[in-house]
Amino acid sequence: MTIAEVGKKYDITPDTLRYYERIGLISDVPRTKNGIRDYDEKSCKRIEFIKCMRNAGVEIDILSKYISLIETGKSTVEERKKLLEDQREKLLAKQKTINETLDRLNYKIKIYEDIASGKRKDFTED
Amino acid sequence: MTIAEVGKKYDITPDTLRYYERIGLISDVPRTKNGIRDYDEKSCKRIEFIKCMRNAGVEIDILSKYISLIETGKSTVEERKKLLEDQREKLLAKQKTINETLDRLNYKIKIYEDIASGKRKDFTED
DNA sequence: TATTGACTTGGAGTTTACTTAAAGTGATAT
């Protein structure tokens, strides 16, 4: 698969894919005899994983660390597990924050609805 | 309240509070005769709101727009409601993304646990 | 054969959201 195809498949620009490769997030991407990237299954899976984590806001530094642990080999399994657990904690905290903010948004939207329907005349921001 | 006190109360640095004021996110902060900020209830509520939204990842541009709508007056109620609804949609989408990523993290962590407990010997990343 | 188009590289530029620095003011502590 060419870089354009992979980019389309995962909704990542070729520039970003090259950037990820440059910083070591994606390694060992196969090339044609002319030096053009020809992504294989393994690379695609890696990209899909990174895309998923990045979408949720996991930082590149963390992902770099994780990838380097994988590349170091079996001895890093415990450390990898710890890293993923830490990220899970962060995402759970983020989830909680978002829920709180959603409650607040719902409350404010309701006030605006009441104003629109004439149920409420007075209101003070915020 | 001084800027340092407000900063401590909401866990925002004084520099960030001045920055928010500079870009128009927080306006009409009262001052002492010497020009020192003396935050009142209204300013504090605004800060608390902004902090909540920023924690959830709502962008400063969006908050600026919202604040300017508030300052324009009652005629913008409908537009404000729309803006908040858009942000709610974004947060719901983010929530969904995070949940998917959490599922994936849980799956991977489980694999690492199985490896640690000897239940599983073979594994291929990712 | 000439041009088009997708790819390559290295490096510079952009965006968002702060963060820090430099220079100065004014009230309080020694």
Added chain:
DNA sequence: ATATCACTTTAAGTAAACTCCAAGTCAATA
């Protein structure tokens, strides 16, 4: 009185994560 401390301003600097640009290569098509 002098030094300390928290505050003030304007402006420049930083970090993270891309994003774009210039110059060049190669295969395919007009």
